[in-house]
Structure formats: C-alpha cells, structure tokens
Amino acid sequence: MLQKKGIIVTGDRPTGKLHLGHYIGSLAQRVALQKEYTQFVLIADVQALTDNFDNPQKIRGNITEVLLDYLAVGIDPVHSTIYLQSLIPEIAELTIYYLNLVSVNRLKRNPTVKAELQQKSFGEEVTAGFLIYPVSQAADISLFKTTLVPVGDDQLPMIEQTNELVRAFNRIYKREVFVEAKPMLSRMTRLPGIDGKAKMSKSLGNAIYLADSADEVARKVMMMYTDPNHIKVDDPGKIEGNTVFTYLDVFDPDHDEVERLKEQYRHGGLGDVKVKKRLIEVLNTLLEPIRQRRALFAQHTDEALKVLATGTAIAQEAAQKTMKEVREAMGLMQF
C-alpha cells in the first residue's frame, strides 16, 4: 500500500451549490492532494444547522448539490472519503467531552467566532450552538487523527482551538489519543465576486457556480465589474480591482497573453467586451468537463448518494475506532 503523507479533513457546509471561489480556494487542491494523502471530505450539515436551524430543508437540498459538485470536479471516492456529518454521532459525543475542557470565556475570545458574531448580529442572543461550534469543529478534525487542515488564514484560530483541546485531552487522560493538526495554508488569494466585492459568496449573489450553464457563465461575465472609467475602447483602463483581469490572472493558462492584454488595456484600445469574451472562453473551457460530469451524476443521484453512504460508513468506522480509544483513555465503561 502506498505510504500516505498524512491525514486531511476538509469539507463544506451544504448551504448552496459550490462556485468558482470554492474551486480555486479548496476543491482543486483536494483533487491534487487526494492520492498522496488520506483525505476525509465532510459535508457539514450539522454545522450548517447552527445558523440555519430554522431552515433545515435548505441544508437537506444542498447536500446533494455539494455532493454532485465534489464528484464533478474530480474528488474521487476511490481516493477520498466523502461523508455526511450528521451520520457520525461520535462527533457529537466527542464534542460533549471536549466541552468540559474549554471555558466559556475562551470560546468567546475565538477571533473567528467574534468576527462571525458581529457579521451575523446575533447580539447578546447568540445561540449556544453557535458559541460552541469551534468545539464541534475540533471534534470533526481530531476524531480522524487529522494531521493537516487546509484553511484560509482567517481560519487559523480554529486550528489553534482544536490543538488546545487535543493537548488538554491527551494531558488529562494521560494517553496520546489525538494528534495536533497543522494548517495547510492556501496560497491562492480569495476570488472576488463578479461585482468586484472582496469575496465570492452565495449570500452576496455574486457567484459563478460550477453548475452554471455556458450561457449563464457568459451572462455573468458580461455583467462583471471592470474599470468604471473605461468607457470607450480607446480610453486607458485600470487593471487593479478590475475583476475580469483578476479572473484571467487566476484562470487563464496563457500568462504571457494575459500580460499583453493588460498592457493594451492600460494604454487604451482594448474594449471590455473583448476581454470578457476571452474570460468566458477560459472559464467555459475549465467548467465544461466539470459541467458534463455534474450533469451525468445528476441523472444518477441514487448512485451519487451511494457514494456518500459508502464514504459515511468508512468514516463511521474510523470514528468508532477513535471513540473506543477515547472511552478507554477516559475509563468509560464499555460492554
């Protein structure tokens, strides 16, 4: 058997279809790493419920969408274990034990929680579920003895919280059940939305989805934010903050040509439509095979769901194995 370089846990909340931002930020990396690493890919429905508890239908519907996106981009169930969080009760069990090892104040100081609290304006009425979700996340990660977690730098406090719990557990229960995880920082900067806003996001309505048709991609690119002062073709244009060029930098394999176009755009004489048409072609070249695979799996969702069921069974087995060690370390009774 091939010696793997480590264990990765990664995943997404099933709150919507995945988009180009996900592709660049994480999906492409998962495909690239799945042969070298043992990779667990989590569809985090329980975590999604923390701020969608009153809309479970949304979560339910998007589990299949996210699953189709995974299969479409080439996350391969032969190499990656795709599983559903709510079917791993061991995560809840470990969360309950972890909650004894962290103070309420420590949770409130978590910068990611702090930031999200402000963003979501829960105010003083933040739910207990939201406050403790970093602990659930720590259980997600450590239950699989994860060594690497792909994250953006805004997620580093989550890894730190996880490792604090790992150290506390191992120290208090005097057994090295869990291992500390290292962050695998994404080199890719965050993809802006088509409106030029900092982040492509379903909630901002500025996303190009992996499932979008070629026409839809074209329509969205044609709406894309460029340089508002670049009105006539002959006007000199700005590259900085020009979303079309940001995308070309990321997605166009011909970097020399992109540099040439930038030069021409700066001096004047290159129209937005022409650059956009190039981007449409670049994106549709990338997305067409993904789209085709997605359409194929979408015609056989039963088969896709079998993949999820199988992955979940594999994850359950791994989770049960670790929880057995947890019980032994804690001296819990087992029959």
Place this chain on the structure above:
Amino acid sequence: MLQKKGIIVTGDRPTGKLHLGHYIGSLAQRVALQKEYTQFVLIADVQALTDNFDNPQKIRGNITEVLLDYLAVGIDPVHSTIYLQSLIPEIAELTIYYLNLVSVNRLKRNPTVKAELQQKSFGEEVTAGFLIYPVSQAADISLFKTTLVPVGDDQLPMIEQTNELVRAFNRIYKREVFVEAKPMLSRMTRLPGIDGKAKMSKSLGNAIYLADSADEVARKVMMMYTDPNHIKVDDPGKIEGNTVFTYLDVFDPDHDEVERLKEQYRHGGLGDVKVKKRLIEVLNTLLEPIRQRRALFAQHTDEALKVLATGTAIAQEAAQKTMKEVREAMGLMQF
C-alpha cells in the same frame, strides 16, 4: 399489558455510594412507582464528568456502587430500565441540535446553574460543559418522551428549560416529536446530615450510606448532633434541630412512640444515648435487608453489570427510535 400511567426519567450522578438522603428523597419513590410507570433510571456518568472531568476514575468506580445501591433497595430491572448515560450517544446528538434552540444568555439565567456556579466558584472560567449541562439534561429527559420527572423544588428550572426546548423543537420542526414533562415534586423534606447540617451529602462527610455496616450505622448515630445544652439526662432537651428526632420522625414507623419520647425529652429524663439506640435499631431494621441484598449483588458484580448492559440496550433502542423521529422532523438525510 398493563396500561402505564406515564414515563419517568430519573437517576443519579455516579460520584459516590448512595445514602439515606437519596433513599428518602428518591430511591423509595422509584421502588414505589416502578410498576405503575414506565421508569428509566439513568446512571449519569457523562453529567458527572462535567465537574469531574479530571477524575474519571472516580466516576468509573462509582457506577458499580450506584448500580448495587439500586438493586439493593429494590429497583427491579423487570420494571425499571437502568442504563448508563455514556452509552447512549443519541443524548449527545440531541444535545447538539438543542443547543441551536437556546441562547447563551438563557443558559446563564438558569437559577440552578447560577446557584451551582456560585457554590463551585468556577468564576469567569466556567467550562462550556457546565454551562450547557441543562441542555444535556433536557435531552436526557425528552429523548424518552418523559411525562414525569421526580425533582426537588430547586430543580424546577431544569424542567422549565427542558419544556422550552421541547416546545421550540416541535414548533420549529413542525412535528410533535417531544412531549412536555411535568415535575413530580417530592413531599419529603431534605434529610439533614448526621452533623445536623441542612443536607446529607457525600462531600460534607455527614452521610449514612446504604452500604454502611450495622456497626458503622451505630457509630454514626452515636456521633449525631442533638441538643448541645442537653447535657445530663434530667436536663430538658430541644426537639427542633435535634437530628436524632428528625430521623425518628422520618424513619420510625411507630409515630405515637416517637411523640411520647419527644414529650419526655422536652421535659427532661430521657438521655441522648437511649434515643440514639432506638434510632440505631430503626435504621438497621430498614437497612439490614438492603445491606444483605447489596452484599449478595456485590459478590456477583458481573451479573449486576449484565443488568446494566441489558437496561442500556433497551434505552438505546428507545433513544434510537426517538432520534429517527428527530431526523425525520428535521429532514436530516438517512441511509
């Protein structure tokens, strides 16, 4: 099949052997009710870990002690389901879903939590596990569709918290999965310790245990707090706050004789030793059959643990059934 009057969930944290205070406060009632009600008796090891997380050996050891106490007093596995909390992962699962339905502030306002926070002087560094334990308790109760919970009046806020969660769940997920529980208030006042302090408690070291030998009971009664001004036999003595008489009121079946003794004690001419000897006899008459059954089960702890394993399997089945309804109501995916 006999129509049962309702479903009861009750239990104890396995932090020590059970004593006369438990017997009077709850154990005797459980024995009395077990034929008329469907009764689940929980050995709450997970809850015990919230404030003993760094001493799991203590909890582990006391599971068997509490189990032996249950069997000794006559909690009958034919009528009562005795089960171990840590082996019902559905409690943890439901707790996680309940945590989305309650705010952090609501938990902090829980009077029982508030009081225990002061008592245990966690200060600002209260653990997350302690803060959320009323939610775990709500899961304990509602998972079995409990209609009645035997409590002291200091525990009423726990029932209220449970019912708030029951109502919130049923409302949000539009299905009557859970039922509200009613408190079954104990008529019995709290038994003081042998030192006369308000509460018999293992932590105060003032308890008479069900497992105590006849000699140990005699020794403890002889140490019992009476009237410190009743020095000579002929001195008039006080009944109020006199622990020996408080116990006689509770345990002596001959109420008339107790009243006669009180009269004599008040007027002078009745020595402490004589009253104590009567109490020793009364207590040992009550405890001797319990003690004998306990010794018998203690010689066959394997058999006792089988009772626990069987009860746990029954509770697991009931818990799984309810969690299936929870999943259906929430629209969670099931394979």
